[in-house]
């Protein structure tokens with residue numbers, strides 16, 4: 001696996017363009033952008049590098065084999081021909097995940113079972129011993145993508161998803177997925193020498209991601225287990241070099257304030273704990289209170305809010321006033337800033353009452369959301 005393979009880096013809906021930029025900045029070229037992924041050519045060591053550094057990705061898949069299969073038996077047959085004994089330890093642990101759209105498969109679990117059987121039978125035939133298998137993603141993870149007759153077999157080199165960045169021990173209410181928060185931060189006009197203000201910070205995800213970016217702390221640094229570590233081809237020394245280099249490149253501090261505020265003390269406690277796990281608690285200013293009373297520093301930067309958006313009936317009505325107050329806060333407190341609201345409720349965001357300069361679509365789980373940008377200056381324009 002030192003040679004060049006297709007590597008598919010998956011992401012949430014709407015994030016592919018941001019992920020592409022992130023991969024390019026890590027030095028990779030000739031990228032192919034798909035709706036839910038970006039493809040490059042590379043080796044297992046490249047997968048290690050990507051797993052360590054990528055903030056907006058979900059997982060890093062290394063293509064092992066591509067073939068055609070009509071039914072579960074032909075799938076089994078093709079997978080048995082792959083020399084698994086060269087890749088996997090016979091005393092290891094394997095799990096299988098899949099995306100299947102083939103008329104012969106009604107339940108994807110059956111497809112997964114076929115793949116697993118083919119792998120362990122092959123290793124048993126070659127080595128006289130079967131690796132363990134099960135649903136946990138803490139050993140080797142094989143991913144099957146099977147649409148019509150086209151089958152792709154990958155190593156999921158991430159194992160557990162890399163969309164979680166490992167620092168969130170206390171979630172509080174409706175936290176953003178870390179990879180989505182990183183994508184939101186990257187979609188704003190924020191420059192790292194400018195203030196980053198998060199007045200409804202909750203468990204702190206947006207600010208923690210911003211601080212990790214400024215400090216150059218890779219999200220994979222504090223994680224001890226990845227799928228690639230369980231492959232025979234895993235180069236432990238090379239991994240140690242990558243990790244050491246990443247540690248050496250961490251900046252000791254931030255150059256402009258990164259502020260988290262919340263009205264809930266419980267949320268702030270969670271945010272502080274999470275920031276501590278991420279290694280950035282010294283880089284963030286934590287404030288307790290109503291966002292309307294926040295003191296906003298000058299010169300300006302960005303102010304970003306992710307208010308609740310009331311998925312249940314009745315909740316949204318209560319939030320109407322809050323969204324109106326956000327508009328007033330933008331106008332009266334945030335002169336010269338770029339303001340951002342991330343919300344899944346278009347009726348509520350209209351209540352902000354300011355003319356937006358940009359809207360980008362993201363998905364928070366299944367909910368379609370918008371990141372809405374406002375240019376804030378004295379007497380910012382009212383909505384027409």
Ligand SMILES: C[S@@+](CC[C@H](N)C(=O)[O-])C[C@H]1O[C@@H](n2cnc3c(N)ncnc32)[C@H](O)[C@@H]1O
Pocket residue numbers: 171172173174175176199200201202203204205206261262263264267289290291292306307308
């Ligand atoms: C949807 S949550 C934010 C989640 C956050 N993005 C995260 O990843 O954890 C909204 C937060 O706004 C806070 N909040 C609600 N009203 C507020 C107010 N008037 N002033 C400050 N914070 C407020 C809530 O306590 C809650 O933590």
